Amino acid sequence: TVRTWDVNNEKKHKSVFKPRSVQGKRVIPTTCTYSRDGKLIAAGCQDGSIQIWDRNMSVHTKFHCRQAHASGTDTSCLTFSYDGTVLASRGGDDTLKIWDIRQFKKPLNSADGLPSFFPMTDCCFSPDDRILVTGTSVKKGGGSGKLFFFYRETFQKLYEIEVTDASVVRCLWHPKLNQIMVGTGNGLAKVYYDPIKSQRGAKLCVVKTKRKERQAETLTQDYIITPHALPMFREPRQRSTRKQLEKDRLDPMKSHKPEPPVAGAGRGGRVGTHGVTLSSYIVKNIALDKTDDSNPREAILRHAKEAEENPYWVAPAYAKTQPKTVFAEVEPEDDETDKPEWKKRKI
Template sequence: HQIKSLQYSNTGDMILVVSGSSQAKVIDRDGFEVMECIKGDQYIVDMANTKGHTAMLHTGSWHPKIKGEFMTCSNDATVRTWEVENPKKQKSVFKPRTMQGKKVIPTTCTYSRDGNLIAAACQNGSIQIWDRNLTVHPKFHYKQAHDSGTDTSCVTFSYDGNVLASRGGDDSLKLWDIRQFNKPLFSASGLPTMFPMTDCCFSPDDKLIVTGTSIQRGCGSGKLVFFERRTFQRVYEIDITDASVVRCLWHPKLNQIMVGTGNGLAKVYYDPNKSQRGAKLCVVKTQRKAKQAETLTQDYIITPHALPMFREPRQRSTRKQLEKDRLDPLKSHKPEPPVAGPGRGGRVGTHGGTLSSYIVKNIALDKTDDSNPREAILRHAKAAEDSPYWVSPAYSKTQPKTMFAQVESDDEEAKNEPEWKKRKI
């Protein structure tokens, strides 16, 4: 999204970033995000019941006295105040309305110098001012401050808090007294503007008002125009560059004017005697010139192929190069030899290349035993007779003489079977 407004907080530790999205962000001086405003529910009709903006933002402004409070205006026809500590919901909602009670989109908004008033300029040409603590009805409302259908790009309060300046999209600059908000004090026309964020500002001593002008490409130069507040006479103008002058800021402490143009150029105007710090800190630094020392030394000419480390090998024939590559196991992609002994490094040993072959050869072996179990038991008969321990003591009285079954062959068993059990061949 396009960045529409950037503003430092009064303490200088946070920056308010307003873009074309519906969510404003606050970042610190190192560029890390501090908070992001929540997006409201766009399907709710009453914008006062949503927790945040639902449409594109236009501009934003920090509260001049309360740290961590700022304000934004949006295409959803609301002006909302926020707190940095509570990004999940706005603090209050102001809804600009026409004289007939219809919605109207605010294009710019600002706080008064004491922070008690909130001013917003709308697309129907009206300027509406609310008490910060009363969100229902505006305290001041002038319905034809500028031409209807134009975007008023800036409204700003004077340092004494009694005068309001407005930069209209109808190529005019007007001065208002909020104590008598029924007509403008002064009006100046012939100040073309083609950007919806062209600024106007007061000088630190409240004696001058400055704004920028826009031009078509190749049709002159953008100007910074100064008006006297008391008579509203054009007292001075500066040709900035061959592009439109969009942003301008007269810093009250540095006493320097910062200007931003439509071709991406930023300029700072200062007075060597009346300005403090700012641009003066970097202007006094001059570019260091390199010291040029001329010396005559004996030159040495070293041929690159004279030393072995710089000597490049001559290109051999293709056949010899292929034979050499064939002997190289990496270039010839020689397969790895089989592993001797037990497997290692994830490779199975000589028993086989797969896990199944290893199991067949080592685990699933045929261990059929054809030995006679009777002979295997009688092999230990003498040892059991000499030192009986388990079974013999139990039968020493009842059956002192060991009796074994007689060996009978399978043929004799077959002869003793009944006729109906005998196998018929």
């Protein structure tokens, strides 16, 4: 069957088209396609027939040709022209035909001798509808797969291209890029374009040149060969620049290797670090005993005798006006309960 589906509803098809033979039996369709306006659906079947339905009427065919290709072969491709009046078919009987769907009894033109070993060999129209393109199949070691170009009106062969030493299966002439994409039986994909008429596509990557790898610039010393010089004045011969650079890399003086941090106690005029992490710093400070158990009064009275014998700050200032020290009288603390509210201390 040939079925149409709504992409938003994957569980149920939209409509079913059942190809039938002359006897009314079911036949297997091998390829199908939409018309350019989407109103017609065409299918090529194994009995060699091409059947076309109206999209809205799935019971009876609108156009059909019972002997379009040889019976028992797989019609590999059907494609409509851009004007919607001509249908091209690529048959498994090594032929390429074009049909006028308004007069669907016999083909307008036909070309034979085009081998097709794959059930998906393509054919396509050029963007201006003037040229028809298809590929040919070859056996292994039997030559090169080719791409054939035919005029639509006369079906005269316009040109042929040897693509590769394998079958040409897929082909597409893109209408906007104006480039031909080709897929072959050995997994090769090629794009043919015109530098002037083609737009974007492969032209965007063809103009890009491969970047050159930057070679490392190394400064080498001139080597003076003195075979008769004394051994003490003879320079060692450089065997390889790369090996010399690797040897210099291992030398900490030549490679200017920074000194590693000192672990443990300091040495060589460098202060050692006991801990570089936060946890080690916290453990170090917790272990220190910073408590002060000394009596502050005793610490001050230690200097009382010296201050009395050798006064320096307060006593010399009052030596003439007040030689004898006078202290303030102790006043009893007033009871705040007898004070008025506005004199009481506010807490």
